[in-house]
Amino acid sequence: MSEEKKSVKSRIVSAAWQLFYEKGYNGTTVDDIIELSDTSKGSFYYYFSTKDELLNTLSVILDDFYEELEQKMEPEMNSFEKLLYLNYETHSMMEEKIRIDLLASLYSTQLVSQGNRNLLDQNRKYYRLITKIVEEGQKRGQICSDMTVSGITRYYSMCERALVSDWCLNKGDYSLGEYSRKCMPLMMEHFRV
Amino acid sequence: MSEEKKSVKSRIVSAAWQLFYEKGYNGTTVDDIIELSDTSKGSFYYYFSTKDELLNTLSVILDDFYEELEQKMEPEMNSFEKLLYLNYETHSMMEEKIRIDLLASLYSTQLVSQGNRNLLDQNRKYYRLITKIVEEGQKRGQICSDMTVSGITRYYSMCERALVSDWCLNKGDYSLGEYSRKCMPLMMEHFRV
Amino acid sequence: MSEEKKSVKSRIVSAAWQLFYEKGYNGTTVDDIIELSDTSKGSFYYYFSTKDELLNTLSVILDDFYEELEQKMEPEMNSFEKLLYLNYETHSMMEEKIRIDLLASLYSTQLVSQGNRNLLDQNRKYYRLITKIVEEGQKRGQICSDMTVSGITRYYSMCERALVSDWCLNKGDYSLGEYSRKCMPLMMEHFRV
Amino acid sequence: MSEEKKSVKSRIVSAAWQLFYEKGYNGTTVDDIIELSDTSKGSFYYYFSTKDELLNTLSVILDDFYEELEQKMEPEMNSFEKLLYLNYETHSMMEEKIRIDLLASLYSTQLVSQGNRNLLDQNRKYYRLITKIVEEGQKRGQICSDMTVSGITRYYSMCERALVSDWCLNKGDYSLGEYSRKCMPLMMEHFRV
DNA sequence: GATGAATGAGACTTCATTCAT
DNA sequence: GATGAATGAAGTCTCATTCAT
Numbered sequence: 001m002s003e004e005k006k007s008v009k010s011r012i013v014s015a016a017w018q019l020f021y022e023k024g025y026n027g028t029t030v031d032d033i034i035e036l037s038d039t040s041k042g043s044f045y046y047y048f049s050t051k052d053e054l055l056n057t058l059s060v061i062l063d064d065f066y067e068e069l070e071q072k073m074e075p076e077m078n079s080f081e082k083l084l085y086l087n088y089e090t091h092s093m094m095e096e097k098i099r100i101d102l103l104a105s106l107y108s109t110q111l112v113s114q115g116n117r118n119l120l121d122q123n124r125k126y127y128r129l130i131t132k133i134v135e136e137g138q139k140r141g142q143i144c145s146d147m148t149v150s151g152i153t154r155y156y157s158m159c160e161r162a163l164v165s166d167w168c169l170n171k172g173d174y175s176l177g178e179y180s181r182k183c184m185p186l187m188m189e190h191f192r193v
Numbered sequence: 194m195s196e197e198k199k200s201v202k203s204r205i206v207s208a209a210w211q212l213f214y215e216k217g218y219n220g221t222t223v224d225d226i227i228e229l230s231d232t233s234k235g236s237f238y239y240y241f242s243t244k245d246e247l248l249n250t251l252s253v254i255l256d257d258f259y260e261e262l263e264q265k266m267e268p269e270m271n272s273f274e275k276l277l278y279l280n281y282e283t284h285s286m287m288e289e290k291i292r293i294d295l296l297a298s299l300y301s302t303q304l305v306s307q308g309n310r311n312l313l314d315q316n317r318k319y320y321r322l323i324t325k326i327v328e329e330g331q332k333r334g335q336i337c338s339d340m341t342v343s344g345i346t347r348y349y350s351m352c353e354r355a356l357v358s359d360w361c362l363n364k365g366d367y368s369l370g371e372y373s374r375k376c377m378p379l380m381m382e383h384f385r386v
Numbered sequence: 387m388s389e390e391k392k393s394v395k396s397r398i399v400s401a402a403w404q405l406f407y408e409k410g411y412n413g414t415t416v417d418d419i420i421e422l423s424d425t426s427k428g429s430f431y432y433y434f435s436t437k438d439e440l441l442n443t444l445s446v447i448l449d450d451f452y453e454e455l456e457q458k459m460e461p462e463m464n465s466f467e468k469l470l471y472l473n474y475e476t477h478s479m480m481e482e483k484i485r486i487d488l489l490a491s492l493y494s495t496q497l498v499s500q501g502n503r504n505l506l507d508q509n510r511k512y513y514r515l516i517t518k519i520v521e522e523g524q525k526r527g528q529i530c531s532d533m534t535v536s537g538i539t540r541y542y543s544m545c546e547r548a549l550v551s552d553w554c555l556n557k558g559d560y561s562l563g564e565y566s567r568k569c570m571p572l573m574m575e576h577f578r579v
Numbered sequence: 580m581s582e583e584k585k586s587v588k589s590r591i592v593s594a595a596w597q598l599f600y601e602k603g604y605n606g607t608t609v610d611d612i613i614e615l616s617d618t619s620k621g622s623f624y625y626y627f628s629t630k631d632e633l634l635n636t637l638s639v640i641l642d643d644f645y646e647e648l649e650q651k652m653e654p655e656m657n658s659f660e661k662l663l664y665l666n667y668e669t670h671s672m673m674e675e676k677i678r679i680d681l682l683a684s685l686y687s688t689q690l691v692s693q694g695n696r697n698l699l700d701q702n703r704k705y706y707r708l709i710t711k712i713v714e715e716g717q718k719r720g721q722i723c724s725d726m727t728v729s730g731i732t733r734y735y736s737m738c739e740r741a742l743v744s745d746w747c748l749n750k751g752d753y754s755l756g757e758y759s760r761k762c763m764p765l766m767m768e769h770f771r772v
Numbered sequence: 773g774a775t776g777a778a779t780g781a782g783a784c785t786t787c788a789t790t791c792a793t
Numbered sequence: 794g795a796t797g798a799a800t801g802a803a804g805t806c807t808c809a810t811t812c813a814t
Contacts, residue, residue: 161358234803235801551690573765618778621806
């Protein structure tokens with residue numbers, strides 16, 4: 001069981017993302033997903049309490065990416081630069097690898113959903129990583145200390161969300177990576193020492 | 194005819210907003226709207242091709258507010274301050290007067306809709322007003338000139354959207370006005386001369 | 387006016403029938419008709435109180451055909467044979483010249499319409515012609531006299547409607563003309579002297 | 580479960596027919612039906628792909644009646660007489676028990692519908708019963724053998740449809756039972772031995 | 773853990789028809 | 794006579810979600 005066939009849950013997740021890429025989030029129905037993953041309505045709702053919940057699995061993908069990036073970064077790099085670096089790398093990756101309408105759906109859904117707002121979940125690798133860098137930056141005197149670590153983290157993440165949201169709103173008619181490279185330093189200017 | 198009864202379209206809009214305030218966007222059905230406005234499905238879909246389209250009429254409300262604000266502002270006020278002032282006033286008004294779930298719905302909808310993205314419509318009073326102030330500011334030497342007028346306008350509006358979006362994402366658990374008063378100067382710091 | 391351009395009413399009729407042939411009765415909307423005839427909703431409803439009424443203009447076409455047939459028939463022909471002849475000629479013509487779904491629509495509509503039931507209108511050329519032949523037949527002793535003229539006319543027309551209806555019900559998968567040639571004599575057998 | 584509540588589908592059918600009797604076919608809306616049967620649009624369209632489809636359930640009612648009649652008929656009765664007997668009984672029953680506009684709607688709908696034409700479905704009890712009697716009649720020498728069993732069955736059913744259709748076309752202004760009693764022998768005369 | 777028939781809610785469509793101008 | 798914006802009525806579709814087995 002455990003070895004020979006993928007778990008039902010992971011079959012659902014794979015199928016869902018495959019379909020999301022092909023047909024977009026709203027264009028994909030739960031029926032499509034269970035058909036491709038060869039399961040049933042019952043199983044789907046056994047593992048996920050709602051279709052939206054699948055979108056949250058996107059943050060897992062993103063967090064894996066942050067994990068990788070963390071490895072790659074030189075620890076001695078200037079902390080402020082680290083933030084800009086992370087931002088540029090991630091936004092470039094999103095632009096290349098993730099369908100824009102998925103991002104749009106994710107942001108759209110989180111705005112109106114009642115439940116867990118994954119984008120803001122403080123336990124994500126993302127938040128832990130940013131927090132760590134800000135802390136380190138303040139200690140090293142490379143990031144301004146007139147705001148708390150969590151205040152800066154929150155501000156930074158708001159700026160990132162702003163860049164992604166606007167890119168989605170504009171239907172991707174410019175480069176997310178490049179626009180972020182240009183704007184992020186402006187938005188963070190105050191915190192550079 | 195002309196005097197005695199409001200046009201059908203405006204009856205629909207009024208009814209819709211009344212209901213949106215009472216029951217929220219998702220809580221309001223098209224049937225509710227046509228019942229309160231005493232019209233019919235046919236008429237509703239004759240004027241609006243989709244329920245979402247009603248949300249766009251929110252920008253009319255906002256633009257009316259910008260009109261008012263423009264009157265109130267002292268022309269000699271520092272241009273950079275004008276931007277911060279507008280931001281604070283508007284966000285305070287939104288916080289007080291507009292149901293958060295309407296803003297959330299508006300932003301959510303615009304992210305995934307195919308059609309006109311009202312939030313970005315350059316012809317809105319909003320854009321024309323910001324553009325005018327930025328222009329004036331550069332002329333007067335109160336706003337930095339290392340970016341074009343339209344670039345700054347766009348950046349400024351992105352920052353505003355970020356603040357509103359994040360407030361919605363956080364379900365309004367802090368003051369939008371106050372948070373904007375604190376963050377907007379940071380975000381705009383680069384453009385202050 | 388009178389000479390140079392066709393009357394609005396006849397433009398509507400032509401357009402309607404052209405469209406009925408192309409798209410069927412139900413497939414043709416009043417909007418289609420007014421577009422092709424280059425008139426307006428108002429005009430359409432000025433001339434026809436309902437879309438169904440257009441179908442009635444079909445009986446004019448049929449009656450023209452009966453007029454023709456009457457000319458062609460030898461007056462001395464046996465009256466009973468005349469009835470069979472008329473039946474065969476008409477049903478063959480229908481099969482060739484008239485779209486089956488128009489006949490189906492005509493019959494279908496008349497079954498449920500409140501208004502005038504053209505199919506039964508005793509003033510039609512059709513009824514006048516059949517009545518004349520039956521009368522003549524009884525006088526000549528070629529048609530059985532144990533039923534009144536109007537009784538036989540009515541019976542005869544019911545049989546014709548039966549053949550057409552059934553042909554429509556079967557979606558025309560056999561020859562209306564041939565099936566009528568075979569069945570009509572059976573149905574009328576009693577009246578042959 | 581099994582005992583306590585009727586299936587949703589049959590609740591819909593019952594409600595529909597109750598309403599059809601009260602308000603006629605066109606006078607009954609799908610909303611009425613789901614309200615009375617205490618179900619939902621979703622369920623309705625899960626079981627029936629269109630409102631018209633409900634009319635087809637009429638043949639079930641008719642077939643039940645044929646079942647009954649078959650029991651009542653003396654097996655030794657002359658086969659030709661059996662056909663006339665069946666015809667008279669059924670048409671009398673229709674006249675008494677079934678709203679004329681339902682029959683009209685059924686015939687009207689079947690003329691223009693794309694789908695299954697219930698009226699012609701050879702598997703109905705009706706066709707099986709008529710076929711059996713014709714077969715038996717030919718064997719016994721009570722029904723003429725110059726046409727095939729299926730040819731005669733088809734002809735017979737066409738005659739019955741003719742009588743019902745015309746009755747509907749005339750809005751029931753005479754007795755269907757009596758008119759059938761008078762005409763059916765004329766129409767079938769050829770097959771009497 | 774799995775299943776899928778059944779449900780509920782509401783958006784949206786379609787058109788013939790009306791009516792003030 | 795003509796116009797077409799506006800209407801009304803009902804049918805149909807779409808799906809996420811639930812629940813008895």
